[in-house]
Each structure stands twice: as C-alpha cells, then as structure tokens.
Amino acid sequence: MIVSDTRAGVLSTHDDGVQSIRPRAGLIVASGDDDDVASGRLCLESPWGRYALGSMSQAAQEALTVWVRAGGEDLDSVLASATEPVRRQVFGTLHRLRHLVTRTFHSLSDGSRVHAGLQPLTATASYTVDGLTDEGLVRLADSSYLRSYQGALVLESPLTAHRAALYSATARQWLTSLADWRPLCELDGFDAAAELRVLTKHLHAAGFLAYEPASSEPGALAASMPEMWSFHDLLFHSRSRFGRHDYPFGATFAHLGTVPPEPAVRVSPTADGAGARIPLYRPDWDTVMERDPSLTVALEGRTSRRKSGAQPLSVRQLGEFLYRVGRIRGFSPPVPGVPYETTSRPYPGGGAAYELELYATVTRCSGLASGIYHYDPDRHELVQINKDxxxxxxxxxxxxxxxxxxxxxxxxxxxxxxxxxxxxxYESMAYATTLKNVGALYQTMYLVGTAMRLAPCALGSGNADLVAEATGNDYLYECSVGEFILSSLDPAEGKTTSIGARDVNSADWVRRARALLEDESQ
Ligand SMILES: Cc1cc2nc3c(=O)[nH]c(=O)nc-3n(C[C@H](O)[C@H](O)[C@H](O)COP(=O)(O)O)c2cc1C
Structure with a gap:
C-alpha cells in the first residue's frame, strides 16, 4: 500500500491503509466526440453526464482509463508504479470529481476483507471528515435506516447524498449497536477497531450519524430529525423527487414486455357476490348549460360543506355528479411512447393512466339502497359490492x-x-403521482358539487384496511388514497361559513358568488 500525501483531498492522510478508491457504479470511459478523439482527450461518462478531462497528461489519462475500465480495482494498485506528478494529477482530478468515486473500507492487515462501502448518489455528493474524539458520543441519526438492498445491508438516509453498504459482521454489529448513544471509545471492544473508527468518521461526515462531544449531558442529547419533519414524510419526499437518490426515476416502463399493463377499466369487484348493476342518470348538455353557474361563480362560491340538507341526496343527483366528475369520455389504444390503453375523463390524470377508482358508501340516498358500490366509469353504472x-x-x-x-x-x-x-x-414517483391525481379529482368533485348546489367536502384521512375490507380489495393491489363526502345541501350552512376574520383581495367575490348560487338554486 503506497502512502503518499498526494492522496490528501480525496482521503485524509490519517485514513491511509483503510480505504480503497474505486470507480462508482455506472462510471465508464466514453468514446468522446470528434474533438475529444482528435485531441486525445479522455471522456468519462457517469449517471450525471460526461466529463472531458483535457488538462491531464497522457500518462495520467491512461492511468484513469485503466482504473475506470477495471471497474473494481483500487486506485492505489493502479497507480503503484506511477510517478509522483501522475499520482498528483489523478488524485487532484478525482478530488474534484469525488462524486464519481466509491470508497471501500477494508481491513488494515488484509485488503480483501472489506467492512463497508460508501457510494455517492448525487453529482454534488461531498463531505469533509471532522475529528471525532474518543470520548464523544455517536448514534444513528433519526433520519438513517438500515435495509436489505441488492443482497447487502445498506444504510440510507433522506438527508445524505451517499449510501453505505455494510459487508462485514463487525461493521454491522457496530452500526446496529448505535441505535442509542455510545462513546466512540467503545469501539475498542470490537474486532477491527481502527478501521471502524475511520468508517465511523466518514459515516458521520456523510450525515448518517449524530455526534455529541463528551461534555453533553445524556438527557440533553439532540434529536437529529430536522424540525417539523417526520421520518416517513421526509423519506417519501426525498425518494419521490429527483435529487437525493440514485434510484431509477420517472417513466422508465420497467415492466414493459414482461408484465402486461393493468387494463384501463377495472372490472367491478363483487365482495359479497351481490353485484347488482344500477344504471345511472346521464345529464344532457342543454340542461346542464342552462342550470350551471359560471366557472368563477363555482370557484369563488365553493366551500367545504359538512352538513346535510333535510332531503336526502337523490340517485339522480349522484348519477349526474359521477357523470360530470369521473366518467370515461373516450379510449385511446397503445401508441409508441404511451404503450398502454388510455382514457379521457373530466379531471386530469398523470400519464392518462386513470388508476383511481371510486367507491360510494351510501347511507342516505333516495332511490338507492344503503350499501357500498363501485362506480363503473365506462358504463356509467354503480355495481353493488357490499351490503353489510x-x-x-x-x-x-x-x-x-x-x-x-x-x-x-x-x-x-x-x-x-x-x-x-x-x-x-413510473419508478420512484408512482405513489406521489397517485396522490397528486387525488388532488385533481378532489377539486373536480368540489366544483361539480358546488355547481350542482350540493354539499361537498374532501377528507384528509381514512383507514386503508377498513376500505380494503369494505371493497374486498387487496391492500396492495388497490389501496385507498382519499375520501370525499357528498350530501344534499343545507342552505343555512353556506350563509354562515366564514371567509376569514379580515377581508382581502376581493373577498366580496365570494359573497357575490354565494348569493348567485343561492338565487339560482331557488
Ligand atoms: C386534501 C384535503 C383534505 C381535507 N381534509 C379534511 C378533513 O379531514 N376533514 C374536514 O372536515 N375537512 C377537510 N378538508 C376541507 C378543508 O378543511 C377545507 O378545504 C379548508 O378548511 C378550506 O375551507 P373551504 O374548503 O371551505 O374553502 C380537506 C380539504 C382538502 C383539500
């Protein structure tokens, strides 16, 4: 193992002998464009783009090429016979491009015994190792979690730009012991204490560990979740947007050719075998045009109404509501770029996939028996699926x-x-997309409900297990993601609904819209 201060920058010198520097997964030597080839410039291609390394000497470019092409080779071995200027150039370049480098932490006595690896996940992944004192306390940050990934135990966090893989039993044992604060000196009881110290410093610098100096009172040790963020919210946020991870993202069609797409229209389930089909009322254009308020009146006069009127909602109103909110208006066959059947509906939906299904639990509706119904948006029918x-x-x-x-x-x-x-x-963003679609559906339900002078209100919480039982759906195959209530209108409720304690920005529009909605409902 060559020890040289030219490694400073990429690795701090006191770590020498414990780390290997390997190319990050996905890093390749690119063929380069004509200019690069003509000028003999090395081009590296990474998940984040291409890097033309023109300012390096030929020997340094060759060494980097060998290292990248070898894939799993330690940089020190590749540079074993390189001159000092070449080493300096290569390490200097990789210091700038440290997001293209995977560090592995191995045994001091046996380089083939690898304890852990640290892989950058983003183009800005970078950290500076701080000195941690042996008396200081460390523990896993509240945002860190361990899971099995591609056959390894990995440490991830929505707050870090790296992923750590724990390979050796001793590294796993140390990290899992950090569920609670432990002084760093407790490492002395571990096999490979020196190597784990280096690893611990890197994991802390990368953001996986919380650290408190020895002077901290045990009771005063800080929690390490960012203020007002829960672990699961932050993880969902970071994983369903670009930026803090390297997982496949977007419309990747990962199952194309192996699994057929789900059909555009779901066959109505029949949980208790009842299955009665109820054709619904179809409103006609002229009647709706005559009766409807303008968009601005519906938008400004809309409010969440939670009360029910004296008369129950009618099955005719329910039919009109569903027709105007959720019916299918057209089918399109698969085409290149959109290799699945799509439909058109009144509300917008990501990818025109229209994965959302509507189930109506009816307690009071004239002309319709109490029960749980699935809405068939193609035939515009309710299918009774449960009477329990x-x-x-x-x-x-x-x-x-x-x-x-x-x-x-x-x-x-x-x-x-x-x-x-x-x-x-979609990969990484499917669930986020479905929740966004729920928002688009909610607003459509609000506007149609308001235009029809009904009482609409979105709900923000529901019991997914209960809905799975009530609909007979498998929890994972078709999960509940939203609830919305609809009743006949209690005219008194709208009159008293507050706009706010202080009027701003044409609050009178709301009053005018409400007055128009009231007048026209007479
Ligand atoms: C996503 C979402 C979730 C909501 N959750 C609830 C809820 O669980 N319970 C409730 O009474 N109202 C709920 N509402 C209605 C809001 O309380 C209401 O929209 C808000 O107070 C503004 O009042 P407005 O709708 O009358 O303008 C929800 C609305 C939305 C859009």
Whole structure:
C-alpha cells in the first residue's frame, strides 16, 4: 500500500491503509466526440453526464482509463508504479470529481476483507471528515435506516447524498449497536477497531450519524430529525423527487414486455357476490348549460360543506355528479411512447393512466339502497359490492370522525388507486403521482358539487384496511388514497361559513358568488 500525501483531498492522510478508491457504479470511459478523439482527450461518462478531462497528461489519462475500465480495482494498485506528478494529477482530478468515486473500507492487515462501502448518489455528493474524539458520543441519526438492498445491508438516509453498504459482521454489529448513544471509545471492544473508527468518521461526515462531544449531558442529547419533519414524510419526499437518490426515476416502463399493463377499466369487484348493476342518470348538455353557474361563480362560491340538507341526496343527483366528475369520455389504444390503453375523463390524470377508482358508501340516498358500490366509469353504472351494514356504518363513521364529528354524510366516496397501473410505467414517483391525481379529482368533485348546489367536502384521512375490507380489495393491489363526502345541501350552512376574520383581495367575490348560487338554486 503506497502512502503518499498526494492522496490528501480525496482521503485524509490519517485514513491511509483503510480505504480503497474505486470507480462508482455506472462510471465508464466514453468514446468522446470528434474533438475529444482528435485531441486525445479522455471522456468519462457517469449517471450525471460526461466529463472531458483535457488538462491531464497522457500518462495520467491512461492511468484513469485503466482504473475506470477495471471497474473494481483500487486506485492505489493502479497507480503503484506511477510517478509522483501522475499520482498528483489523478488524485487532484478525482478530488474534484469525488462524486464519481466509491470508497471501500477494508481491513488494515488484509485488503480483501472489506467492512463497508460508501457510494455517492448525487453529482454534488461531498463531505469533509471532522475529528471525532474518543470520548464523544455517536448514534444513528433519526433520519438513517438500515435495509436489505441488492443482497447487502445498506444504510440510507433522506438527508445524505451517499449510501453505505455494510459487508462485514463487525461493521454491522457496530452500526446496529448505535441505535442509542455510545462513546466512540467503545469501539475498542470490537474486532477491527481502527478501521471502524475511520468508517465511523466518514459515516458521520456523510450525515448518517449524530455526534455529541463528551461534555453533553445524556438527557440533553439532540434529536437529529430536522424540525417539523417526520421520518416517513421526509423519506417519501426525498425518494419521490429527483435529487437525493440514485434510484431509477420517472417513466422508465420497467415492466414493459414482461408484465402486461393493468387494463384501463377495472372490472367491478363483487365482495359479497351481490353485484347488482344500477344504471345511472346521464345529464344532457342543454340542461346542464342552462342550470350551471359560471366557472368563477363555482370557484369563488365553493366551500367545504359538512352538513346535510333535510332531503336526502337523490340517485339522480349522484348519477349526474359521477357523470360530470369521473366518467370515461373516450379510449385511446397503445401508441409508441404511451404503450398502454388510455382514457379521457373530466379531471386530469398523470400519464392518462386513470388508476383511481371510486367507491360510494351510501347511507342516505333516495332511490338507492344503503350499501357500498363501485362506480363503473365506462358504463356509467354503480355495481353493488357490499351490503353489510357493519361496514357501511364503519366507513360512514370514519368519515364523520374525519370532520370532527360534524358530518353525517349521505355518501362517502372512497378513492382507491390501482397502483400497478402507475408503477408499471413510473419508478420512484408512482405513489406521489397517485396522490397528486387525488388532488385533481378532489377539486373536480368540489366544483361539480358546488355547481350542482350540493354539499361537498374532501377528507384528509381514512383507514386503508377498513376500505380494503369494505371493497374486498387487496391492500396492495388497490389501496385507498382519499375520501370525499357528498350530501344534499343545507342552505343555512353556506350563509354562515366564514371567509376569514379580515377581508382581502376581493373577498366580496365570494359573497357575490354565494348569493348567485343561492338565487339560482331557488
Ligand atoms: C386534501 C384535503 C383534505 C381535507 N381534509 C379534511 C378533513 O379531514 N376533514 C374536514 O372536515 N375537512 C377537510 N378538508 C376541507 C378543508 O378543511 C377545507 O378545504 C379548508 O378548511 C378550506 O375551507 P373551504 O374548503 O371551505 O374553502 C380537506 C380539504 C382538502 C383539500
């Protein structure tokens, strides 16, 4: 093992002998464009783009080429016979491009015994190793988690730009012992204490570990989640956007050719075998045009209404509502770029996949028996899937609780997602997309409900297990992602709904819109 201060920058000198520097997965020598070839310039291609390394000497470029092409070779071995200026150039370049370097931490006595690896995940991945004192306390940061990935135990965090893989039993034992604060000197009880010290410093610098100097009171040790962020919210956020991870992202069509896409229209489930089909009312254009308020009146006059009117919602109103919110208006066959059948509906939907399904739990609706129904958006029919009064009551009660006990809704819509319809196309962003689609659907429901002078209200929480039981759906195949209640209008509620304690920005529009909605409903 060559020890040289030219490694400073990429590695701090006191770490020598423990780390190997290997090319990051996905780093290759690119063929280069004509200019690069003509000038003999080395081009490296990474998941984040191409780097033309023209300012290096020929010998340094050759050494880098050998190192990248060898894949798993330690840089020190490749540079074993290189001159000092070549080493300096190579290390200097890799210091600038340290997001292209994977570090592995191995045994001092046996270079083939690898304890851990640290892989950069982003083009800005970089850290500076600080000195940690032996008396200082370390533990896993609240944002860090261990999981099995590609056959290795990996340490990840939504706050770091690296992923660590723990290969040796001793590294795993040390890291799992850090569920609680431990002084760094406890490492002395571990096999390979010196190597694990170096690893611990790097994991701390990369953001996986919390550290408190010895002077901290045990009771005053800081929690390390960012303020006001829960672990799961932050993980979902970081993993469903570009930036803090290197997982496949976007419309990758990972299952194309191996698994057929989910069909555009779901066959209605029949949980208890009832399956009665109820054709719904189809409103006609002229009647709707005559009766509807303008967009601005619906938008400005819209408010969440949780009360029900004296008269129940009618099955005709339910039919019109569903027709205007969720029916299928057209089918398009698979085409290049969109290799699955799509549909057109009144609300927008990511990828036109329309993975959302509507289930109506009906407690009070004239012309329609109480029960749980699936909406068939192609045939514009309700299909009765469950009559069990216990489940009708449970779904309705859950909605009531979500409104703080104020609502006794005529109908509760459970919005479910056929996730496979999206995850067949999208990686990393399928669930986030379905939640965004729920938002688009909610606003459409609000506007149509308002235009029809009904009482609409979105709900922000629901019991996914209860909905799975009520609909007979598998929790993973089709999960509930939203709830919305709809009732007949209680005219008194709109009159008293506050706009706010202080009027700003044409608040009178709301009053004018509400007055128009009231007048026209007479
Ligand atoms: C995503 C979302 C979730 C909501 N969750 C609830 C809920 O669980 N319970 C409830 O009573 N209202 C819920 N609402 C209604 C909001 O409380 C309401 O939109 C907000 O107070 C603004 O009032 P407005 O709709 O009358 O303008 C929700 C609305 C949205 C868009």
């Amino acid at each position: 009064p216990r489940l009708v009551e449970a779904v309705s009660h859950a909605a009531q609780i979500a409104t703080g006990g104020t609502a006794e809704p005529d109908v509760v819509f459970s919005v479910t997602s056929r996730m496979r319809r999206l995850s067949w196309k």
